[in-house]
Each structure stands twice: as C-alpha cells, then as structure tokens.
Amino acid sequence: MLRTILVPIDGSSHAEKALSIAAQLARASSAILHLLYVTELPDDAGMLAGTTGQPLTEARRRELAETGETGEPQAHGVLDRARQAVELSGLEVMETIREGKPADTILREAEAIGVDAIVMGSRGMSDLKGMAVGSVSHQVAHSAGCTVITVT
Template sequence: MYQSILVPLDGSSHSEKALAVAAQLARGTGASLHLMTVAEFPPDNIGLFTGGTPEPFSEEDREKLAAGMKEEAHKVIDQARAAVDLDGLEVKDVVRQGRPADLINEEAQSLGVDAIVMGSRGVSDMRGMVFGSVSHKVSHTAGCTVITVT
C-alpha cells in the first residue's frame, strides 16, 4: 500500500504520536520513512524578535541565527527518533528552512511519497488557531494521502 511516508516533526507530542503511527504503517507495508522538520526563516530584524525596537540584522547575525535554527531542527528529529522505536525501518532525515506547509508539500512531491503522516497540532497551538494550522493547510493542498494524528 505505502512505499514511502513523509513525517513532518516539530517537537510536539502530536508529531511524536504521528511518527509512531507512521512507523506502524511502515512495518506493515515495508515503506521507508522520511522524517522532516522545518526551521523557519529568521526574522528581518532583531529588535522585533527580542521585543524591543527594530534594529536590522547584519548578514552575519542572520546567518548565525539561521544556523542555530537548523541545529534546533536537527534536535527535533533526534528527539523523535529517541521516543519511537524505528529499528528495522529505512529512515532518512530532511531539514529545510522556510514556510512549513509549503515545504512539506514540496518535499512530499519531490520525494514522491504515498502519504504524509503528521500531528494535528504542533508546538504553536495559539498561532495555529489564529493563522490556520500547518496540518490543515497541508491536508488541503497535498497531492497525496494525508493522515493527521491527535
């Protein structure tokens, strides 16, 4: 049924549950798993980021912040790997930077996955209620099956 499954991770308990479900599906079908996390872009200025007055980032500061965000994204994948038994499964990691819903759909299409298994709510529940959740956007725009896990 499934040959390849994309699992977006954000450090939330919902995304770890989604990984557990994806691992069960992969075991039952022999599918490979692609664990993905998205580091969002750093803000344009440090003042707004820290709650102060707007101060433009230097390119060097922006690159340092982006590198730190990517490092944190790798930690999210490591945390999920530690929480779920993935022994015997083919698992690959993907870290991208940008807008999560767009990149999840792009990666799913690029990899040609059969399904996306993701948590219904992430680490930013309040932001999701205001702007619409990533899982909601993905489920309405993906070109493959999307399974949301609560």
C-alpha cells in the same frame, strides 16, 4: 500499498504520535520513512509567534545564518529525540532539514520525494499562530496531492 511516508517533526507530542503511527504503517508495507524538520525563520507575521514581527531582510537572514540561529542544531536535537521516543529499528529512515514556511515546505518536500502519504500531528509547537492563520496540518491536508493522515 505505501512505499514512502513523510513525517513532519517539530518536537511536539502530536508529532511523536504521528511518527509512531507512521512507523507502524511503514512496517506493515515496507515503506521508507522520511522525517522532515522545517526551520521557520521569523517573518512579517512574527508577532503572532512571539518574535519581534520585523520584516526579514536579506541582511537579517545572513545574520541568523552566521550566528547559527537558523535552528539547524535545534533541528538535529528534535529529530534525535523523536527517533529515541519511537521504535524505528528495522525501518529505513531518512532525515531532512529544510527552511521555510512549514505548510509550504512540507508540501514541496512531499512532491519532491513523491511520497504516498504524509502522517503528521494535528497540532504542533506553534498553536497560537495556528489559531490565527490556520494550522499547518489543515493547510497540508487541503493542498497535498497524496494521502494525509492527521494524528491527534
């Protein structure tokens, strides 16, 4: 029986489908849904994601945080849209926003919460980067210590 389910949300249609499946599972088992949005700051591989590709220095990290470019306002918008797209009434839903590399952050959060399952989209918003370095869902599925359900 599932007690806690982690659902990474990135604004993609696959993530919304994953949330819909997770909501059905949560209803059937009275599980708590944990929605996770990961803000990924540009890094040395940024050219693959369409950014400058410059190394992220501590000074640049502070600049992004001061200007609000870290994605937190965007994160709240993405989470709000996901909540509106899927019927979640009657479910206990928690939201978390974290910063880091998506796969690593999802795995860390799953372990910290002690989730029974991760339900996630097979493809997210960064498909081009995923083709080059491996998809987030693939990385999570191969490293998670819990059940991972990938939704297409």
